[in-house]
Amino acid sequence: MLNALFIFGTRPEAIKLAPVIRHMQSRPAQFRVRVAVTAQHRQMLDQALGAFHITPDYDLNLMAAGQTLSSSASRMLAGLESVCVSTVPNAVRHDVVFVQGDTSSTLFGALAAFYARIPVAHVEAGLRTRDLAEPFPEEMHRVLTARLASIHFASTEGARGNLMAEGVEASRIFVTGNSGIDAVLDVSARLASGELPTNEWNFPAKGKHLIVVTAHRRESFGAGFESICRALRTLALRDDAEIVYPVHRNPNVQDPVQQHLAGVPNIHLLDPLDYVPFVDLMRRATVLLTDSGGIQEEGPSLGKPVVVMRAKTERPEAIEAGTVRLAGTDEAVIVREVARLLDDEELRHSMSRAHNPYGDGHASEKIADATLSYFR
Ligand code: UD1
Numbered sequence: 001m002l003n004a005l006f007i008f009g010t011r012p013e014a015i016k017l018a019p020v021i022r023h024m025q026s027r028p029a030q031f032r033v034r035v036a037v038t039a040q041h042r043q044m045l046d047q048a049l050g051a052f053h054i055t056p057d058y059d060l061n062l063m064a065a066g067q068t069l070s071s072s073a074s075r076m077l078a079g080l081e082s083v084c085v086s087t088v089p090n091a092v093r094h095d096v097v098f099v100q101g102d103t104s105s106t107l108f109g110a111l112a113a114f115y116a117r118i119p120v121a122h123v124e125a126g127l128r129t130r131d132l133a134e135p136f137p138e139e140m141h142r143v144l145t146a147r148l149a150s151i152h153f154a155s156t157e158g159a160r161g162n163l164m165a166e167g168v169e170a171s172r173i174f175v176t177g178n179s180g181i182d183a184v185l186d187v188s189a190r191l192a193s194g195e196l197p198t199n200e201w202n203f204p205a206k207g208k209h210l211i212v213v214t215a216h217r218r219e220s221f222g223a224g225f226e227s228i229c230r231a232l233r234t235l236a237l238r239d240d241a242e243i244v245y246p247v248h249r250n251p252n253v254q255d256p257v258q259q260h261l262a263g264v265p266n267i268h269l270l271d272p273l274d275y276v277p278f279v280d281l282m283r284r285a286t287v288l289l290t291d292s293g294g295i296q297e298e299g300p301s302l303g304k305p306v307v308v309m310r311a312k313t314e315r316p317e318a319i320e321a322g323t324v325r326l327a328g329t330d331e332a333v334i335v336r337e338v339a340r341l342l343d344d345e346e347l348r349h350s351m352s353r354a355h356n357p358y359g360d361g362h363a364s365e366k367i368a369d370a371t372l373s374y375f376r
């Protein structure tokens, strides 16, 4: 039996690791699962843990208002040492530590495990923009996590190729699809069948398009967010669409968004939604307008066109397939790209094909099987 420790701290890591955790928990003869959260995010992490009924074994509870990259990194590393290396007699020995993605919790979870001489398994490995400034600091986090990891779970062949180009041995890379797709396909199917309840929202008005917005990238703070807000105000002038924007809790996002968009007709600002209602919202959207990594993968799986408010992406597959377009944060380009989708039915239909370059909904079992085969 393998003792697997999962370390994570933010909303997207929780959503994408939850299916892997739940799957391994369903195989108790093969896996003993433990969960450690840094709680780099507090409320948004708890929302995701609640959606998947996961109770952490260790909770560092380290989110602080105004945390900087260095301050949260140092608190994580100090806190995770005692999780990885327990001094208590007969304490649990962890055979493998799983981390996911590219956040600070990812990198410092991997480093804490490496210092404790525990092999690291990296889920969603091998994504690259090849620009260390974008996304910042996530591109560097991914590169460094790859150096620390012993096993790499890549979502696509492209990600595998990126890792091999950096010298990672082929025998350590497993192409599994993204476990986030397991979550979104499962929840979407259960919403469609009525097994999960849908929400009663008073938007959009009958016959109007729904534009669902999320944005939170560090490199857009300041001028980028001002520009995004101006674009949303312009789009809100249309009488055939309504905008729904669950606003990330980061004050660098809350402040400009509340200042420029609160009370604007046709714009609904919400608190971050629980995962199931958010999938429900995406299913109703005409367009997803976002800078999120996860939503760039979820949109194509749900057959929703995605306009990405970033200049570069580490997820080129859906752009090549034509269901995702890059707009950057320029006001005019965002307005143009969204308006084209609302006005051009043919373009909308061509971008609305459901397809899954990022996985078939079975990544979790592939990750579990590959882990066992690696340690056998
Ligand atoms: C982090 C990740 C980013 C990821 C994003 C997902 C890093 C460096 N950045 O960015 O890669 O895409 O999470 O959302 O790891 N806050 C709350 N409550 C919450 C969450 C955040 O109040 O539940 C506020 C706090 O004031 C916190 C601030 O947001 O200090 C920033 O959080 P932080 O995790 O440092 O950065 P994010 O921008 O959320």
Ligand code: UDP
Residues within 6 Å of the ligand: 011, 012, 015, 180, 214, 216, 246, 271, 272, 273, 274, 275, 276, 278, 279, 291, 292, 293, 294, 295, 298
């Ligand atoms: N999400 C959510 N509630 C919201 C907005 C997003 O549950 O109000 C989900 C979304 O479906 C995706 C993840 O959160 O799975 C994306 O997280 P985020 O944008 O914070 O991070 P990123 O994907 O950019 O790393």
